[in-house]
Amino acid sequence: MKKPLILVTNDDSIVAPGIRFLISVMKEIGDVIVVAPDSPQSAMGHAITINNTLHIDKVNLDKDIEHEYSCSGTPVDCVKMAVHEILKRKPDLCVSGINHGSNSSINVIYSGTMSAAVEAGIEGIPAIGFSHLDYGWGTDFEPTKEYIKKITLEVLEHGLPEGVVLNVNFPKTEEEPIKGIQVCRQAKAAWVEKFDKRTNPQGKEYYWLTGEFVNLDKGEDTDEWALKNGYVSVVPVQFDLTAYHAIQTLNSWNLK
Amino acid sequence: MKKPLILVTNDDSIVAPGIRFLISVMKEIGDVIVVAPDSPQSAMGHAITINNTLHIDKVNLDKDIEHEYSCSGTPVDCVKMAVHEILKRKPDLCVSGINHGSNSSINVIYSGTMSAAVEAGIEGIPAIGFSHLDYGWGTDFEPTKEYIKKITLEVLEHGLPEGVVLNVNFPKTEEEPIKGIQVCRQAKAAWVEKFDKRTNPQGKEYYWLTGEFVNLDKGEDTDEWALKNGYVSVVPVQFDLTAYHAIQTLNSWNLK
Incomplete structure (x- = not known):
C-alpha cells in the first residue's frame, strides 16, 4: 500500500517540542512534509498575510524528512503555501x-493550530488539530502517542465527513494516565478578560491582555468535561458557520 | 426611552470611510462609543494579541462622540478592550x-470585521458585521443606510438568538439599486490561491499571497446568490463550531 502523504504544521513554531513529537509519530504512518511558522503564532486565529510578503526557508531539523520548511507567515499561510x-x-x-x-x-x-486544520479542511484535505492542556515545553508527550496514532489511522481509513475537521485535546497526565477517548461537543465557555495596565519608561500607559477561562457548561458531553475527567476529547469542527436554526427566526422579522 | 449604547469597531482602521459612515448612521440610533484599530487589520481572523503589549489613544475624529479610541490591537482586541x-x-x-x-x-x-462581531457575541452582546462588496475607499455607502438602520433596529427590538451574530453584506450598486434583504446561508466556496513569487534586491525569493475566489455552491438560498442578484445578504453566524451531525459517525469508529 502506498504510504499516505502527511502535511504537518502548528502555531508554536517549527522548533516547538509539540510539533517535533507529532512529526516523530507521523513518520511511523506516512511520508511527512513539514511547513510550519518560523516564530510563535499562537492565538492568530484564521489570520492570513495579505499586506506583507511571505518567506519560506528549507530547513533540515529532521534528517529523515526531505521536505521541511519554515515560513514567515501564520499557520493558515503555512497550509496555503504548502498546498x-x-x-x-x-x-x-x-x-x-x-x-x-x-x-x-x-x-x-x-x-x-486549529485554524491551520480548518484551512486544510476548506482545501478538501482531512485534517486534525492536536493540543495538550499542559502548555510547558517540557511536557511529556509520550502518553499521547497511542491516541494520536489511533485517531490518525481511523481518519486515514474512513476519511472525514465533508466540511468537518477534528479538534483533539489531551488532558494533563501527571496525576493519572489517560482514560480513553470521548467524542464531544464544544463546551460553552468564555474568557473573562482582565487588562494588566502598566506605564512605560516614557510615562505612557500600555496593557497586557490577561484573563480567566470560565466554563459556562455543565454538560457531560462536552470537551471540557472529558478533559477534566482524564479523557482525550475529540470534537468534530465545521467551517460552515451558518446558524441554520436562526434562519426561520430572522425570516419572521420585518426585514423585507 | 433610554438610548441604546452602541459599540462601533472595524478592521480597516478607525479612519476608514466605512466605519465613519457606520458611525454616522449609529449616531441616529443611539449613544456611540468607538474603539477601532489604529492601522489596517484586514484578514486578521480571530487573532488576539497575547505576545505583545496593547495601546489605546483617545481620539476625537467626530466631535459628537465623547468616547472614541484607536487601539494598537486586532479587531478582537478592540472589542475586549472596550468591554x-x-x-x-x-x-x-x-x-x-x-x-x-x-x-x-x-x-x-x-x-x-466578523471576528469582532463574533467576539462581541461570545461576550453576550448582540452583534452585526457589515461589509460592502465594493472595496474602494471611494464607495458610495449612502444606499446602504436604510438597510443598516432597518437591520439594526430589528436587532435592538428582538435581540438575537443566543450564540448567534449577523453577517450582513451589501451588493455593488453602480448598475442597479439594492433590491431588498435576503436571509441566507453561507455559500460553499474557497479561494484557489496563487503565490506571486518575486526576488528581493538581495536575490532572495519572497511571495505575495493572491488568489481567486471560487463559489462552489449552486444554491439560491446562499449569500453569494443574494449578492449576485442585487440583495443585501444576512447570514446568522454561530461560534459553536461543533459539527453535531458528525458525532454519531465518529462514535461508530474504533476509538475506544
Missing part, C-alpha cells in the same frame, strides 16, 4: 500541533 | 464595519 506552492499533489492528511496549551471549547476560535 | 477596560457597562449592541470588501461565504472565517 499551492510547495507540494506537487494534495496531501492525504494534514495534522497541526501538538499545541502547547488547550484548544478546547471556545479556544478553538482563537487557535492558530 | 473590559473602557466601558462601565455592557453595550446594548456592537456593530463592526462597514468593511471595504466582501465577507460573504468562506470569507467570514478570515475576516477581522
Whole structure:
C-alpha cells in the first residue's frame, strides 16, 4: 500500500517540542512534509498575510524528512503555501500541533493550530488539530502517542465527513494516565478578560491582555468535561458557520 | 426611552470611510462609543494579541462622540478592550464595519470585521458585521443606510438568538439599486490561491499571497446568490463550531 502523504504544521513554531513529537509519530504512518511558522503564532486565529510578503526557508531539523520548511507567515499561510506552492499533489492528511496549551471549547476560535486544520479542511484535505492542556515545553508527550496514532489511522481509513475537521485535546497526565477517548461537543465557555495596565519608561500607559477561562457548561458531553475527567476529547469542527436554526427566526422579522 | 449604547469597531482602521459612515448612521440610533484599530487589520481572523503589549489613544475624529479610541490591537482586541477596560457597562449592541470588501461565504472565517462581531457575541452582546462588496475607499455607502438602520433596529427590538451574530453584506450598486434583504446561508466556496513569487534586491525569493475566489455552491438560498442578484445578504453566524451531525459517525469508529 502506498504510504499516505502527511502535511504537518502548528502555531508554536517549527522548533516547538509539540510539533517535533507529532512529526516523530507521523513518520511511523506516512511520508511527512513539514511547513510550519518560523516564530510563535499562537492565538492568530484564521489570520492570513495579505499586506506583507511571505518567506519560506528549507530547513533540515529532521534528517529523515526531505521536505521541511519554515515560513514567515501564520499557520493558515503555512497550509496555503504548502498546498499551492510547495507540494506537487494534495496531501492525504494534514495534522497541526501538538499545541502547547488547550484548544478546547471556545479556544478553538482563537487557535492558530486549529485554524491551520480548518484551512486544510476548506482545501478538501482531512485534517486534525492536536493540543495538550499542559502548555510547558517540557511536557511529556509520550502518553499521547497511542491516541494520536489511533485517531490518525481511523481518519486515514474512513476519511472525514465533508466540511468537518477534528479538534483533539489531551488532558494533563501527571496525576493519572489517560482514560480513553470521548467524542464531544464544544463546551460553552468564555474568557473573562482582565487588562494588566502598566506605564512605560516614557510615562505612557500600555496593557497586557490577561484573563480567566470560565466554563459556562455543565454538560457531560462536552470537551471540557472529558478533559477534566482524564479523557482525550475529540470534537468534530465545521467551517460552515451558518446558524441554520436562526434562519426561520430572522425570516419572521420585518426585514423585507 | 433610554438610548441604546452602541459599540462601533472595524478592521480597516478607525479612519476608514466605512466605519465613519457606520458611525454616522449609529449616531441616529443611539449613544456611540468607538474603539477601532489604529492601522489596517484586514484578514486578521480571530487573532488576539497575547505576545505583545496593547495601546489605546483617545481620539476625537467626530466631535459628537465623547468616547472614541484607536487601539494598537486586532479587531478582537478592540472589542475586549472596550468591554473590559473602557466601558462601565455592557453595550446594548456592537456593530463592526462597514468593511471595504466582501465577507460573504468562506470569507467570514478570515475576516477581522466578523471576528469582532463574533467576539462581541461570545461576550453576550448582540452583534452585526457589515461589509460592502465594493472595496474602494471611494464607495458610495449612502444606499446602504436604510438597510443598516432597518437591520439594526430589528436587532435592538428582538435581540438575537443566543450564540448567534449577523453577517450582513451589501451588493455593488453602480448598475442597479439594492433590491431588498435576503436571509441566507453561507455559500460553499474557497479561494484557489496563487503565490506571486518575486526576488528581493538581495536575490532572495519572497511571495505575495493572491488568489481567486471560487463559489462552489449552486444554491439560491446562499449569500453569494443574494449578492449576485442585487440583495443585501444576512447570514446568522454561530461560534459553536461543533459539527453535531458528525458525532454519531465518529462514535461508530474504533476509538475506544
